Amino acid sequence: MTGAAPRARLLSIGSELLAGETIDSNAAFLGRRLVGLGIALVGVQQLPDERETIAQAFADARAGAELVLATGGLGPTHDDLTREGLADALVEPLTPDPALEEQLRERFGRIGRMPPSNLRQALRIPSAEALDNPIGSAPGWWVDRDGCATALMPGVPSEMRRMFDEQVTPRLAARFGATPFGVCTVKTFGIGESAVAEMLGALLEEPGAGVTAGIYARDDGVHLRFTTRGALSDLDAPVRRCREALGEAIWGVDDDHLPEVALVRLARAGAATVASWEADTNGALLTALAGAEPADGAAAYVGGTLDAGGVTSAPLADAVIQLSLLPEDGHGRSRVRVAVSGAFQLAQTELRIHGSGDQRLRRAAFAALDQVRRSAGG
Amino acid sequence: MTGAAPRARLLSIGSELLAGETIDSNAAFLGRRLVGLGIALVGVQQLPDERETIAQAFADARAGAELVLATGGLGPTHDDLTREGLADALVEPLTPDPALEEQLRERFGRIGRMPPSNLRQALRIPSAEALDNPIGSAPGWWVDRDGCATALMPGVPSEMRRMFDEQVTPRLAARFGATPFGVCTVKTFGIGESAVAEMLGALLEEPGAGVTAGIYARDDGVHLRFTTRGALSDLDAPVRRCREALGEAIWGVDDDHLPEVALVRLARAGAATVASWEADTNGALLTALAGAEPADGAAAYVGGTLDAGGVTSAPLADAVIQLSLLPEDGHGRSRVRVAVSGAFQLAQTELRIHGSGDQRLRRAAFAALDQVRRSAGG
Numbered sequence: 001m002t003g004a005a006p007r008a009r010l011l012s013i014g015s016e017l018l019a020g021e022t023i024d025s026n027a028a029f030l031g032r033r034l035v036g037l038g039i040a041l042v043g044v045q046q047l048p049d050e051r052e053t054i055a056q057a058f059a060d061a062r063a064g065a066e067l068v069l070a071t072g073g074l075g076p077t078h079d080d081l082t083r084e085g086l087a088d089a090l091v092e093p094l095t096p097d098p099a100l101e102e103q104l105r106e107r108f109g110r111i112g113r114m115p116p117s118n119l120r121q122a123l124r125i126p127s128a129e130a131l132d133n134p135i136g137s138a139p140g141w142w143v144d145r146d147g148c149a150t151a152l153m154p155g156v157p158s159e160m161r162r163m164f165d166e167q168v169t170p171r172l173a174a175r176f177g178a179t180p181f182g183v184c185t186v187k188t189f190g191i192g193e194s195a196v197a198e199m200l201g202a203l204l205e206e207p208g209a210g211v212t213a214g215i216y217a218r219d220d221g222v223h224l225r226f227t228t229r230g231a232l233s234d235l236d237a238p239v240r241r242c243r244e245a246l247g248e249a250i251w252g253v254d255d256d257h258l259p260e261v262a263l264v265r266l267a268r269a270g271a272a273t274v275a276s277w278e279a280d281t282n283g284a285l286l287t288a289l290a291g292a293e294p295a296d297g298a299a300a301y302v303g304g305t306l307d308a309g310g311v312t313s314a315p316l317a318d319a320v321i322q323l324s325l326l327p328e329d330g331h332g333r334s335r336v337r338v339a340v341s342g343a344f345q346l347a348q349t350e351l352r353i354h355g356s357g358d359q360r361l362r363r364a365a366f367a368a369l370d371q372v373r374r375s376a377g378g
Numbered sequence: 379m380t381g382a383a384p385r386a387r388l389l390s391i392g393s394e395l396l397a398g399e400t401i402d403s404n405a406a407f408l409g410r411r412l413v414g415l416g417i418a419l420v421g422v423q424q425l426p427d428e429r430e431t432i433a434q435a436f437a438d439a440r441a442g443a444e445l446v447l448a449t450g451g452l453g454p455t456h457d458d459l460t461r462e463g464l465a466d467a468l469v470e471p472l473t474p475d476p477a478l479e480e481q482l483r484e485r486f487g488r489i490g491r492m493p494p495s496n497l498r499q500a501l502r503i504p505s506a507e508a509l510d511n512p513i514g515s516a517p518g519w520w521v522d523r524d525g526c527a528t529a530l531m532p533g534v535p536s537e538m539r540r541m542f543d544e545q546v547t548p549r550l551a552a553r554f555g556a557t558p559f560g561v562c563t564v565k566t567f568g569i570g571e572s573a574v575a576e577m578l579g580a581l582l583e584e585p586g587a588g589v590t591a592g593i594y595a596r597d598d599g600v601h602l603r604f605t606t607r608g609a610l611s612d613l614d615a616p617v618r619r620c621r622e623a624l625g626e627a628i629w630g631v632d633d634d635h636l637p638e639v640a641l642v643r644l645a646r647a648g649a650a651t652v653a654s655w656e657a658d659t660n661g662a663l664l665t666a667l668a669g670a671e672p673a674d675g676a677a678a679y680v681g682g683t684l685d686a687g688g689v690t691s692a693p694l695a696d697a698v699i700q701l702s703l704l705p706e707d708g709h710g711r712s713r714v715r716v717a718v719s720g721a722f723q724l725a726q727t728e729l730r731i732h733g734s735g736d737q738r739l740r741r742a743a744f745a746a747l748d749q750v751r752r753s754a755g756g
Binding site: 015205 | 392397399400401402409410423427431453454488496513515535536561573576593595660665669680692709732735737
């Protein structure tokens with residue numbers, strides 16, 4: 001990447017993250033948002049609820065970045081120590097803010113009596129500006145000191161996302177005014193990671209001046225990601241090269257999702273509604289299809305049946321996608337059988353899938369959707 | 379926590395993690411496993427695919443822990459640099475291992491020609507012992523040097539999990555022989571985090587000698603987590619205190635999942651099969667129920683219908699759980715309507731839910747399942 005993008009570090013705070021009780025989905029959300037803001041996220045850390053550890057992490061992160069974001073540890077209970085950690089790192093006193101206290105009392109006045117512990121959420125250091133939390137009790141903080149901006153946000157994903165989009169983003173735009181990164185992700189299915197890399201020749205090592213390339217094996221296939229800080233059109237050449245080399249294996253780009261792509265293809269093939277029937281996949285197909293965002297031009301997913309308890313009929317729909325996981329062969333290899341009946345039809349097809357456990361089931365669902373996408377045409 | 383548990387640090391390597399293209403579910407898996415092994419995970423970091431950054435992170439992590447685990451960056455492509463990073467940190471040369479090369483060729487001999495790039499996966503440093511990967515091309519590494527053990531594992535979750543369980547775990551048991559942590563998690567629904575904390579009085583601050591307590595607001599309710607390095611029975615008193623204070627709000631402990639608890643209650647109430655019907659929740663109920671592990675004594679989930687495209691019938695089942703998200707009231711508050719028809723019946727009930735976006739939908743599903751759990755009795 002060329003140019004000097006502002007560097008950001010993220011601290012995800014909470015012992016539940018280290019204990020594996022919670023998956024840190026906030027980090028991925030913020031990573032995507034920072035790309036759009038032209039800020040380079042150079043490191044993410046998960047930290048326990050320990051005041052000294054948090055304080056040291058803030059000091060270290062602030063020394064190596066122009067922006068430090070933190071999520072979590074702003075709740076009302078004894079193990080919410082993010083406020084204390086940043087106060088220690090900045091050597092500032094933590095005192096009650098009467099305005100914040102008033103806001104909290106007002107919030108609880110609407111929904112019931114305020115537990116005394118919530119008063120901890122009205123504490124503030126002098127250099128912190130409070131960030132409003134319209135859907136939760138934890139206010140955030142914005143601190144801009146010593147050449148480093150720091151934002152504290154709640155760990156609850158819906159509260160964090162809204163606070164980041166409504167309050168942190170405008171401050172970042174004003175503070176950094178960075179040029180957004182240009183990004184294009186090309187998504188494929190049905191070819192392995194090293195085979196894709198080989199088909200692309202030297203493209204991944206030399207994707208063009210100022211362009212960086214990455215390749216990732218995912219449940220929904222191999223993804224190729226090109227990034228630039230220059231003109232978006234710098235990505236045209238590498239993306240065109242992917243299309244030439246990989247052809248029909250490419251099912252989408254950027255924010256495309258395979259279930260949505262399959263539902264669009266089925267709509268074009270004449271099915272306004274789609275249902276699913278699956279056996280031995282523990283609902284992987286139904287879960288993938290239910291997660292598809294309803295969209296114009298896509299068939300509506302109306303539900304599905306798991307082959308359990310002797311029930312075998314799917315909900316009424318124009319097309320029914322059928323998926324069965326076949327028993328492993330002698331070499332531990334798995335295959336699935338896919339078919340579609342109704343307004344659009346696909347004869348029974350067998351496909352090989354890789355992986356084990358839940359991942360194998362998710363891949364079985366994506367293999368079925370990829371087959372539907374290919375057979376239902378453009 | 380008392381006693382000196384071995385300290386572990388985890389490095390999750392891959393620019394796709396920082397770009398938010400991938401959620402780091404490996405960290406949560408390893409966090410849970412280390413608890414069971416009595417090893418304290420004191421920090422997790424996500425790093426980009428940059429050789430110098432990786433080398434520095436290995437050096438720093440090894441200086442502050444008895445165990446360093448790393449996932450990712452062992453693939454065959456140009457941006458897989460974990461091997462190089464650790465080699466640099468240890469100042470050891472990276473040379474081809476003929477035995478590993480032979481294993482790779484054998485693997486590809488079974489499934490097709492080996493791309494030349496895969497030869498990078500046969501590189502090794504002198505102090506590394508290779509860890510077999512029976513379901514992928516990337517071997518892992520085990521290095522025990524200078525008082526710190528380091529294990530490199532693939533980033534693909536199924537490969538990482540199998541390698542950790544089959545090859546890293548026995549080495550950790552032999553190397554550290556640590557006493558597993560005792561953990562009990564109490565799971566509730568229907569009471570807010572600060573109200574739960576208040577109902578428990580001083581329990582969370584003083585859960586007993588050698589016991590630590592945490593409280594977490596999750597989509598499936600507020601969880602209380604008690605941990606000890608002493609006797610498991612040290613957790614009996616705080617857990618009993620939770621039961622006394624929170625009563626019927628508690629729906630489970632430890633690995634219990636609310637969908638499974640609801641399916642067990644429905645089976646006891648006479649329903650062998652369960653289906654779902656939902657409106658305006660984008661399949662949240664269906665997704666939660668499909669994710670339930672089939673279990674003895676639980677009703678079988680046979681599928682569900684989304685109210686889309688005019689289809690309103692659910693698959694045939696003994697009981698049908700019905701869920702509708704009601705329009706927000708004037709204050710932005712959400713309610714759901716829940717009912718069950720069939721062998722077990724629940725009259726229409728309205729419940730308030732919190733949150734926004736996808737989280738609100740997931741909470742709507744959990745509110746429905748909690749209501750089913752309460753009304754279907756013990």
